[in-house]
Amino acid sequence: MKPTTRTLLAFGGAALLGLAATACTTDGASADATVESKSFDFAGGSLTVNSGSADLALVAADIEGVQVERRVSGRKVGGEVGSGWQLEGGTLTLSLDCTGISVDCSAKYTVKVPRAVAVTAESGKGRIEATGFTADFSARTAGGDVRLTDLHGAKLALEGGD
Numbered sequence: 001m002k003p004t005t006r007t008l009l010a011f012g013g014a015a016l017l018g019l020a021a022t023a024c025t026t027d028g029a030s031a032d033a034t035v036e037s038k039s040f041d042f043a044g045g046s047l048t049v050n051s052g053s054a055d056l057a058l059v060a061a062d063i064e065g066v067q068v069e070r071r072v073s074g075r076k077v078g079g080e081v082g083s084g085w086q087l088e089g090g091t092l093t094l095s096l097d098c099t100g101i102s103v104d105c106s107a108k109y110t111v112k113v114p115r116a117v118a119v120t121a122e123s124g125k126g127r128i129e130a131t132g133f134t135a136d137f138s139a140r141t142a143g144g145d146v147r148l149t150d151l152h153g154a155k156l157a158l159e160g161g162d
Contacts, residue, residue: 033073040066040087046118046136047090053124054083054096054107055144060115060132066092067112074098074105081105118153 042065049056054070061067066087074081079100086093098105113119118136121128125143136155139146143162 032075033071035069035071037067037069038085040068040092042066042087042114042117044090044117046120047092047113048120048122049092049094049111050122051094051109051124051126051128052096053126054094054109055127056094056121056123056129057108057110058119058121058128058130058133059110059112060130060134061112063112063114065114068092068094069110070094070107071110072096072107076105077101083107085109 047066049058068085070083070085072081072083076098077100079098082095082097084093084095084097092111094107094109094111096105096107113133115132116135119130119133120138121130121140123139123141123144126141127145127147128139128141129147129149130137130139130151131149132151134152136153136157137148137151138155138157138159139148140159141161146158146160148156
């Protein structure tokens with residue numbers, strides 16, 4: 001009996017789904033996460049942090065400049081997982097780019113900011129967490145959670161969507 005095209009496509013599709021399923025993790029964390037750190041010179045009074053779809057943890061600290069740690073993980077079939085960070089003027093842009101058939105792609109950025117700097121955090125669908133700020137703090141998200149602790153600034157503004 002000769003295999004038909006339909007049979008071969010069915011087996012190929014099942015194999016691809018099996019491969020994709022084995023690449024998933026149950027909690028979104030991955031043992032193969034890449035962790036990197038970078039420091040940026042910053043002396044301004046206010047900072048906007050845009051994290052796109054990545055999770056963001058902001059921590060007020062007694063430091064000079066801005067310190068960023070990123071944890072990126074991704075398992076995929078084809079394509080690439082990439083991330084970026086750039087401080088330009090008063091805006092820190094943090095990105096996560098997943099291409100191909102991405103089965104598990106995530107990033108978490110932890111950003112330490114001088115305690116007296118006013119912060120505006122912006123996120124598409126990632127979570128925003130912040131702690132310890134004594135300056136003004138603002139958070140905008142299109143669909144992620146916002147968790148704030150120990151904030152004592154003069155002004156707190158929250159904006160959410162979805």
